[in-house]
Amino acid sequence: MKYSVQIVGVGGQGVLLASMVLGSAAMKAGHTVMMSEVHGMAQRGGSVRSTVRFGDEVYSPLEATGAADLIMSFEPVETVRALPLGNKDSAVIMNLDPVLPGNVAAGFETYPEIEDLVKEVRKENSNVITIEATKIAIEAGKAVAANAVMIGAVAAVKGFPLDKEILKEVLLEKVPPKAKELNAKAFDMGYEAMSKQ
Numbered sequence: 772m773k774y775s776v777q778i779v780g781v782g783g784q785g786v787l788l789a790s791m792v793l794g795s796a797a798m799k800a801g802h803t804v805m806m807s808e809v810h811g812m813a814q815r816g817g818s819v820r821s822t823v824r825f826g827d828e829v830y831s832p833l834e835a836t837g838a839a840d841l842i843m844s845f846e847p848v849e850t851v852r853a854l855p856l857g858n859k860d861s862a863v864i865m866n867l868d869p870v871l872p873g874n875v876a877a878g879f880e881t882y883p884e885i886e887d888l889v890k891e892v893r894k895e896n897s898n899v900i901t902i903e904a905t906k907i908a909i910e911a912g913k914a915v916a917a918n919a920v921m922i923g924a925v926a927a928v929k930g931f932p933l934d935k936e937i938l939k940e941v942l943l944e945k946v947p948p949k950a951k952e953l954n955a956k957a958f959d960m961g962y963e964a965m966s967k968q
Contacts, residue, residue, distance in 0.1 A: 772802075773826035774932050775838060776925075779853040780845030781870045782817045785918025788945060789843065790821035792922055796933050796941040797825035818849060843925055845904070845918070846870050847888045854895050862898050862928050864965070865889070866921060868905035900928075900968050907960050916957035919946075923961025935962060 776793055780786045790806055797804045802825040822839075839857040843864050844850035850865045857863065867885055874880045892899050902924050908916040922942055926935040939958050946954045 772932065773824065773828065774840050776823045776841045776843055777839040777853055777856040778821045778823065778843045778845075779849045779856075780819055780866075781849065782819050784819075784845040784870065785921075786819045786821055786845060789845075789918050789922055790823050792938065792942045792945055793823045793925070793933070794825070795945070796937045797823070799937050799941060800933055802826055803828070818852070820853070841925070841928060841931065843921060845921060847885055848883065850892055850899075851888055854892060857896065859896055860898070861896060862930070863892065863896050863900065864921065864924050864928065865892060865899055865901045866904040866917070867901050868903055868917070900924075900965060902961070902964055904961065907964055908957050911957040911960050912953045916950075916953050919954040919957035920961035920964075923958035923963075924965040926958075927962045927965035 778786050778790050794804045794806045804823070804825045807822040836855055837858045839861050841862045842850070842853050842857045844853055845866050847865065847867060847869050850863065869882055869885065871882055875882045889901060902920070904917040904920040905914050907920045908914050911920070919942060922938055925931060926938045939955065942954055942958055943951050
């Protein structure tokens with residue numbers, strides 16, 4: 772068994788935490804794990820990408836283009852950018868809440884319509900599941916927990932080989948004590964939202 776996850780987003784969204792949680796959970800489950808460093812700009816607003824590969828015989832953190840089993844995308848435009856990392860059979864989780872680049876926020880450019888981005892992605896891959904992670908995180912208590920929502924959503928992806936309880940346990944080990952309750956709630960809400968789709 773080999774499983775490969777590409778996690779994409781922009782700086783400040785929690786891509787690094789998500790890759791650490793998935794990698795640590797896979798290790799806890801007894802798999803060999805390889806992770807790439809987070810590519811891209813670490814400061815807020817820059818594209819960020821991380822690869823987590825795990826299974827029985829995993830020798831490199833790098834995955835061949837088009838070979839990802841799962842694309843976990845924290846940002847709509849980044850989903851479109853990341854599609855070549857997977858193929859038509861890859862599972863894709865697409866957060867619909869955008870992070871506006873500086874030039875858009877300043878009014879120099881416009882952000883594409885979310886519906887158009889979803890259509891674009893669905894043309895390439897029919898396994899796309901959309902989620903409003905930031906909106907769900909706000910319902911859970913704080914927007915900052917959107918990455919916990921996304922990790923919960925991953926646990927509900929059909930065929931995802933890691934157990935929900937291990938993922939949740941590792942997430943709660945990685946967040947500060949005062950954030951445990953919020954993250955646990957956000958994780959459960961993400962799992963529930965994904966299970967309904």
